Amino acid sequence: MRMDCQSLFDVIGEKKAFDLSLDFGEEELYGRFPFVTPVEVNGEIENRAGVVKLVFHVKFRLSLCCDRCLKELERDFSYSFAHTLVRSQNTDSDEYVVCEDGFLDLRELTRTDLLLELPVKILCSPDCKGLCPHCGIDLNVGSCECEKKEIDPRLASLSQLLS
Numbered sequence: 001m002r003m004d005c006q007s008l009f010d011v012i013g014e015k016k017a018f019d020l021s022l023d024f025g026e027e028e029l030y031g032r033f034p035f036v037t038p039v040e041v042n043g044e045i046e047n048r049a050g051v052v053k054l055v056f057h058v059k060f061r062l063s064l065c066c067d068r069c070l071k072e073l074e075r076d077f078s079y080s081f082a083h084t085l086v087r088s089q090n091t092d093s094d095e096y097v098v099c100e101d102g103f104l105d106l107r108e109l110t111r112t113d114l115l116l117e118l119p120v121k122i123l124c125s126p127d128c129k130g131l132c133p134h135c136g137i138d139l140n141v142g143s144c145e146c147e148k149k150e151i152d153p154r155l156a157s158l159s160q161l162l163s
Contacts, residue, residue, distance in 0.1 A: 006102035008047050009087055015046045018056075022107055029115070030122065034062040036074065041110055045085065052085040054097070058110060064122045068130030069138050075122075081113045 001020060008014050019042040024035040043056025057080045064073055085104065086096045097109060129139035134146040151159055 001105070001107045003045070003104045003106050004102060005045060005052065005085060005099050005104050008045055008052050008085075009099075009102060012047055012050055015044060017044045018042065018106070020106075022110060024060075024111065024114075027111070029062075029118070030064060032063075032065070034064055035060060036063045037061040039110065039114070041106070045104075054081075054083045054085055054104070056081055056110070058114065060114075066124040066128060067121050068123060068128045069140055070131065071124050071138070071140075073122075073124050077118070079114070079117050081117075083109070 001022070003016070003018065005016070008016055021038040021040055023038050025033060025038075027033065027035055029035075037060055039058050039060040041056055041058050043054065045052060045054045057078070059076070059078045061074055061076050064075060065071070066073060083097045084095070085099050087099060087102065089096055089098050097104070124140075131137065132139055132144045132146055135144050137144045
């Protein structure tokens with residue numbers, strides 16, 4: 001979605017609000033297509049004293065898999081973002097968003113912000129115990145009878161000396 005921001009750069013005090021829904025269902029993330037609902041985006045662009053600021057909020061739901069126990073889960077996310085918009089830039093700074101020809105690609109900016117903000121590790125709960133590395137049982141549900149004592153293979157020859 002390209003937004004025309006030309007009048008925002010030209011008129012001090014100008015505001016433009018937006019409320020839209022973006023479909024990222026085709027976006028592959030974590031080896032799957034997790035966006036189960038459209039991303040609801042609402043915000044405002046305002047020229048205040050010649051500085052054009054973009055502030056927006058997003059809400060969406062993802063269908064994910066716990067990284068420790070592999071349990072399927074759905075989780076709601078909500079983030080807020082703020083950017084300063086400029087017409088052109090003469091440095092390689094990521095501090096500003098450049099609006100080429102006075103247009104802002106809001107879909108691409110939202111996509112980039114979301115992907116950078118999402119957590120690297122997804123857990124069903126902060127105290128998830130995961131799976132047993134030997135038998136594969138879910139340790140959140142029950143315990144296993146596997147031997148817990150593991151000997152570092154680099155030190156295995158020392159254990160032979162002690163026995």
